[in-house]
Structures are given as structure tokens and as C-alpha cells.
Amino acid sequence: AAHGEVSLAQLPALTKRSFPLCMEHLSSKLHDNSHLKHQGRIQLGLFLKGIGLSYDESLTFWRTLFLKGMAPDKFDKEYKYNIRYNYGLEGAKKNYTPYSCAKVISTVPSAAEHHGCPFRTLSGEPLRAMLSRLSLKPTDVARIAAKAAEHHYQVACGLYFEARHAGSSLTETEMGGITHPNQYFDLSMKFYAE
Ligand code: SF4
Incomplete structure (x- = not known):
């Protein structure tokens, strides 16, 4: 599904307009709670990667929202790895595909x-x-x-x-x-x- 890159700036409008309900729901809970548990981070994170959000913008996206509820240190220690992992930058360094x-x-x-x-x-x-x-x-x-x-x-x-x-x-x-x-x-x- 090649349709070019999606930028962080486009994300709010695209979430409302073009996200399926499963991703709209995760996104809205993330905004409400400044947090998502592990499986939710993987489901939404791989979807965002799939629509063409770059690793750098993805990190900014998660970091900005999580930092409303926690210290930068904690985020960098406990959550950044997950995002790097989704993009194949950690662990087995696989090119993980979004969930069907x-x-x-x-x-x-x-x-x-x-x-x-x-x-x-x-x-x-x-x-x-x-x-x-x-x-x-x-x-x-x-x-x-x-x-x-x-x-x-x-x-x-x-x-x-x-x-x-x-x-x-x-x-x-x-x-x-x-x-x-x-x-x-x-x-x-x-x-x-x-
Ligand atoms: Fe739709 Fe599939 Fe998401 Fe369910 S998992 S809301 S069927 S896109």
C-alpha cells in the first residue's frame, strides 16, 4: 500500500477522517490517559508505521503524549525501546508488519x-x-x-x-x-x- 509519507502534522485530521474504529479508539484513549498499555502500543504503533509515519515522528508522537503523564526519564527508559522495536531498530531488528x-x-x-x-x-x-x-x-x-x-x-x-x-x-x-x-x-x- 504505497501512498507516500504521512506527517505528524497531518495526523489529527487523518485520525478523525480516515482511521478505522480500532485505531481511532486507541488514539482517543491515548489522548485521554496520556498512556496506553503494551498491546495497544504495538497495535497502534505498527498501524502508524504502516501508514507511513517515520520513526522520528512516531517517537515525537508517543513522547509528547506520554510526557503529559510522566517524566522524560521514565519514558526514555521504559517506552522508547518499544517504539524502536516496532521500527526494527532493536531486538531481532525485524521489519514488523501492522496487524491484520x-x-x-x-x-x-x-x-x-x-x-x-x-x-x-x-x-x-x-x-x-x-x-x-x-x-x-x-x-x-x-x-x-x-x-x-x-x-x-x-x-x-x-x-x-x-x-x-x-x-x-x-x-x-x-x-x-x-x-x-x-x-x-x-x-x-x-x-x-x-
Ligand atoms: Fe475494522 Fe479490522 Fe479494525 Fe476491527 S480490526 S475495527 S474490522 S479495521
């Missing part, structure tokens, strides 16, 4: 964690409340929540994409729904480029 939907959906967060797929982890009223907060129409909220309740999370995500991108008809072309959070992002970028 199957992988995200299979992870189940504890109460203090926010990773995973919200269509699975927040089913029922919490999901409906979240979708309403994002200004989706009540008819869309009902349709999407119904698919999630049937455990068709990726189909629910496809319907969510359509609701957030007026005039798009994703389900006609991407029959089974969304398969990768970065695919969701790419489709959104394409939608706005056309």
Missing part, C-alpha cells in the same frame, strides 16, 4: 486495555454509544451494531466505512468487508483523493 483484522480481532483486552476490535470488544450499548458519539445516523448505528452482534465484525467495519464516507459503496467491491486496518486507511485516502 484477523489478528486484531483475536486479541481480547482486559478492562484497562483498549486494543482489539471495538466491533467485538464493545458490542451492545457501549458500541452504539461510541458510534453515536462519532455522529453516525441512528439508522447506521443500528445496522452496524446488528452486524457486530452477529459476530460479523469485518462486515460491520465495512458498513462503518460507508457511513463515514458518504457516497462510497464499499460492500459492492469489497464483499467480505474490511480485512486490514491499513486497508481501511488506504481505501479512505483513495476515497478523498478521487
Whole structure:
């Protein structure tokens, strides 16, 4: 999915406009709490790498938010390694790829964690409340929540994409729904480029 680099300055607008719900959710919890637990940092961190955020900008992103809640020393000692690791600069130095939907959906967060797929982890009223907060129409909220309740999370995500991108008809072309959070992002970028 080559679509050029994404800069830190673009991130707030792109988060609102083009992030799938799983990443929007992690990002909003990170902003609220100035912190994310390990699995959430990996899920969001690899996604950000996948959309083309550079290592330097990624470090600035995490550092700025975490430093609202902790001393720079602590961040550099305990959290910087993770970010370097995601970019293949530490440990096995592998080029780690962003998680697919199957992988995200299979992870189940504890109460203090926010990773995973919200269509699975927040089913029922919490999901409906979240979708309403994002200004989706009540008819869309009902349709999407119904698919999630049937455990068709990726189909629910496809319907969510359509609701957030007026005039798009994703389900006609991407029959089974969304398969990768970065695919969701790419489709959104394409939608706005056309
Ligand atoms: Fe994220 Fe995939 Fe779930 Fe959509 S279906 S919210 S892209 S994990």
C-alpha cells in the first residue's frame, strides 16, 4: 500500500477522517490517559508505521503524549525501546508488519486495555454509544451494531466505512468487508483523493 509519507502534522485530521474504529479508539484513549498499555502500543504503533509515519515522528508522537503523564526519564527508559522495536531498530531488528483484522480481532483486552476490535470488544450499548458519539445516523448505528452482534465484525467495519464516507459503496467491491486496518486507511485516502 504505497501512498507516500504521512506527517505528524497531518495526523489529527487523518485520525478523525480516515482511521478505522480500532485505531481511532486507541488514539482517543491515548489522548485521554496520556498512556496506553503494551498491546495497544504495538497495535497502534505498527498501524502508524504502516501508514507511513517515520520513526522520528512516531517517537515525537508517543513522547509528547506520554510526557503529559510522566517524566522524560521514565519514558526514555521504559517506552522508547518499544517504539524502536516496532521500527526494527532493536531486538531481532525485524521489519514488523501492522496487524491484520484477523489478528486484531483475536486479541481480547482486559478492562484497562483498549486494543482489539471495538466491533467485538464493545458490542451492545457501549458500541452504539461510541458510534453515536462519532455522529453516525441512528439508522447506521443500528445496522452496524446488528452486524457486530452477529459476530460479523469485518462486515460491520465495512458498513462503518460507508457511513463515514458518504457516497462510497464499499460492500459492492469489497464483499467480505474490511480485512486490514491499513486497508481501511488506504481505501479512505483513495476515497478523498478521487
Ligand atoms: Fe479494525 Fe479490522 Fe476491527 Fe475494522 S474490522 S475495527 S479495521 S480490526
